[in-house]
Every structure is written in structure tokens, then in C-alpha cells.
Amino acid sequence: MSGRPDATERGSAPAEPQPVPAAGTTASTRDVRVSPHGTAAIPGARVVQVQKSLMVHNDGVAAANREAFRGSLVLNVVSSPGSGKTALLERTVRDLDGDLSVAIVVGDLETDNDAERLHAAGAPSVQIVTGTVCHLEAEMVARAVDQLDLGGLDVLVIENVGNLVCPAAWDLGEDLRVTMLSVTEGEDKPLKYPRIFKDADAVLINKIDIAEVVGFDRVRALDAVRKVAPGARVFELSARTGEGVGDWLDYLRERRRLKASAIAAAATDAS
Amino acid sequence: MHEFSLVMSMLDLAEKAARADGARRISAIHLEIGALAGVVPEALEFAFEGARVGTMAENARLEVTYLPAIAYCATCQSEFELDNRFGIAVCPSCDTPSADLRQGRELQLAHLEVEE
Numbered sequence: 192m193s194g195r196p197d198a199t200e201r202g203s204a205p206a207e208p209q210p211v212p213a214a215g216t217t218a219s220t221r222d223v224r225v226s227p228h229g230t231a232a233i234p235g236a237r238v239v240q241v242q243k244s245l246m247v248h249n250d251g252v253a254a255a256n257r258e259a260f261r262g263s264l265v266l267n268v269v270s271s272p273g274s275g276k277t278a279l280l281e282r283t284v285r286d287l288d289g290d291l292s293v294a295i296v297v298g299d300l301e302t303d304n305d306a307e308r309l310h311a312a313g314a315p316s317v318q319i320v321t322g323t324v325c326h327l328e329a330e331m332v333a334r335a336v337d338q339l340d341l342g343g344l345d346v347l348v349i350e351n352v353g354n355l356v357c358p359a360a361w362d363l364g365e366d367l368r369v370t371m372l373s374v375t376e377g378e379d380k381p382l383k384y385p386r387i388f389k390d391a392d393a394v395l396i397n398k399i400d401i402a403e404v405v406g407f408d409r410v411r412a413l414d415a416v417r418k419v420a421p422g423a424r425v426f427e428l429s430a431r432t433g434e435g436v437g438d439w440l441d442y443l444r445e446r447r448r449l450k451a452s453a454i455a456a457a458a459t460d461a462s
Numbered sequence: 463m464h465e466f467s468l469v470m471s472m473l474d475l476a477e478k479a480a481r482a483d484g485a486r487r488i489s490a491i492h493l494e495i496g497a498l499a500g501v502v503p504e505a506l507e508f509a510f511e512g513a514r515v516g517t518m519a520e521n522a523r524l525e526v527t528y529l530p531a532i533a534y535c536a537t538c539q540s541e542f543e544l545d546n547r548f549g550i551a552v553c554p555s556c557d558t559p560s561a562d563l564r565q566g567r568e569l570q571l572a573h574l575e576v577e578e
Binding site: 324382418 | 476560572574576
């Protein structure tokens with residue numbers, strides 16, 4: 192690292208009242224010594240308004256993905272590691288039994304084990320190995336789906352990296368955010384990771400077949416989910432035994448149907 | 463550590479804006495981050511310390527304003543600030559839970575201070 196230059200770089204100059212640039216302006220304002228929030232600035236420095244989301248690039252790619260995915264229902268499935276995302280998707284593909292065609296993009300830090308499992312279950316699957324990156328970004332998904340045939344595909348599932356914090360901010364171009372927890376993780380998970388539950392369209396509580404053994408307090412968990420995500424559909428299920436999976440599959444069929452009719456209606460309006 | 467990705471995006475946007483303004487150095491970067499944006503301040507600082515090396519913002523201060531989470535109650539037709547860190551949005555007037563979050567997800571590069 193190169194040495195720090197003059198000490199004034201970090202020191203704060205005395206604040207003097209100066210004109211404040213209007214919020215939201217993009218033009219630079221010369222010779223303003225006080226930032227819009229009143230922080231003392233360095234003498235000679237000027238303020239440049241930017242007002243852009245850090246997600247602007249990702250959101251642009253996500254919008255392009257959404258357009259490319261318009262023929263399919265797209266899910267972004269998030270959970271902690273080991274909640275059972277891959278097991279649920281294996282079960283989903285097997286129990287749908289070709290009723291809906293499913294393809295899967297799966298992100299992990301390392302290995303293509305999950306893609307192999309999902310492929311064996313009957314779904315074309317592409318593994319994204321993120322290396323050290325703790326979440327999927329829209330661009331990674333765009334590259335991965337190049338290897339899939341989206342034509343006539345009913346459902347595209349994006350299985351995110353197992354992590355309840357980092358994936359939250361990245362729009363991948365999905366229709367539905369599906370957040371999963373399992374009964375071994377504690378009933379207060381939605382309170383501990385509010386953002387990822389708040390943005391969920393559906394919340395899945397997995398491994399209910401062992402709920403009793405691990406002393407899972409169902410009422411407390413449902414209460415936490417409803418408090419944080421009052422608009423989300425909640426499914427209690429077991430990917431292992433198949434209990435409760437029927438309702439989940441019905442939900443996918445219904446959402447797939449709704450999207451197809453919305454796209455058809457938009458096409459009719461446009462013609 | 464998604465904060466590293468955020469910082470890379472921030473530096474990219476900041477350098478573009480500074481260059482477009484004819485500046486050579488960025489002396490401060492001001493972010494606005496929502497209470498439910500999922501950003502850990504220490505992780506953000508740590509990522510910035512590493513990522514700024516060799517950029518126009520090598521010696522810049524990072525200033526962050528955290529914005530409270532605000533939800534909208536459809537029953538009362540009014541906005542209210544969340545009174546907890548858990549993302550629980552229950553209207554203080556009528557006790558109705560709200561799924562309509564109006565502020566709190568922001569990850570915004572607000573403005574820079576730049577020098578010639």
C-alpha cells in the first residue's frame with residue numbers, strides 16, 4: 192500500500208456554512224465545502240452527486256434475464272447450507288414426473304455435486320462454481336443458462352449459494368423468491384435474517400418429519416415467519432418423505448399457469 | 463462477505479462519476495444504506511480498506527448514512543418507521559402487519575467529494 196499523502200486528507204476542515212446542492216442533482220457543484228449532510232469537506236474538494244444504486248449493473252442484467260426467461264416460471268431458492276434445497280429440488284423434479292419441465296442452475300462455492308444429483312433426478316442442470324463468492328449475481332446466471340435450452344421450459348429453478356445474508360440483494364431475474372428453513376435451525380431464523388425472509392414470496396419449512404425429535408416449536412416458527420413476511424405463502428414439508436410436497440407442487444403449477452396467461456395477455460395487447 | 467462485491471461496484475460507479483467530472487482523486491464517498499439492506503458496517507469498512515488500493519479513492523473517507531426501515535399501512539394509509547431490527551412491520555396505530563416496505567433496502571451511492 193502506498194503511503195498516505197498529506198494529513199489533511201483525513202483531517203476534517205472546520206465546517207463553514209455553504210450552499211448545499213439540491214438532492215438528486217447529477218451535475219457537480221463547484222466549490223461546495225459542505226456536503227448535503229453537513230459533513231465538513233476538504234478545502235478545495237467539490238461535491239459530485241451520483242445517486243445511483245450499487246446494484247445498478249446487476250439490476251440491468253437481471254432485467255435482461257427476466258426478458259429472456261419470460262417463457263418459464265423462475266424461482267430463486269435461498270436457505271442456509273444444509274437446509275435441504277437440493278433434496279427439495281430432487282423431490283420436486285421426481286414428483287412432478289414430467290408434468291412440468293424443470294431445469295436447474297445451482298450455485299456452490301465448490302464442487303458440481305449438486306448439479307449431478309439434480310441431473311440424476313431428471314432435470315437438466317448447470318453448476319455455477321462461485322469460488323469465494325457467497326451469492327449468485329445476475330451475470331453468473333445469464334452465463335449459466337446459455338448452456339440450457341429455455342425453449343418450452345416450464346420452470347427454471349436457480350438454487351442459490353447456501354447463505355441467508357449475502358444473496359438477498361441480488362435480483363437474478365426471478366419471478367419468485369423462495370426462502371427455506373429447516374426444523375433443525377431454530378424457530379427464530381426469520382427474525383435473525385429479516386431481509387431474506389421479508390423479500391420471500393414463499394417460505395418453505397423443511398424436514399418436518401423430524402420436527403418432534405428435534406423439539407421444533409411450530410407455532411413459534413410460523414409466528415416468526417408471519418411477522419417478518421406477512422405476504423408470503425408458507426409450506427411445511429419434508430423433502431425426504433414427501434409429506435406436504437403436494438401443496439408445493441400445486442403452488443408451482445398455479446404460478447406457472449398465472450405467468451403463462453399474463454405473458455399471453457401481454458402478447459395479445461401488443462398485437 | 464457480499465460487502466466486497468458491493469464495494470467493487472461502489473468503486474466502479476465512483477470512479478466513473480469522478481472521471482466524468484474531470485476529477486483526479488476521490489476524497490470521500492458517501493453511501494446511504496437501509497436498515498434491512500443486510501450490510502455489516504465492519505465488513506464494509508474491511509472490504510473498502512482492501513479494495514480501494516490503486517483506485518482514485520485510495521485515500522478517500524467512506525461515510526455511511528443508515529436509513530431507517532419504513533413500511534406503509536394500507537389500513538391507515540400512512541407510513542411508519544419499524545421499531546425493531548427484525549424487519550417486523552406492524553402498524554403502531556392499528557396493529558396490522560404490513561408487507562409493503564417503502565424504505566430500508568437502499569444500497570445507494572449518494573455523492574462523492576472529489577479533487578483535481
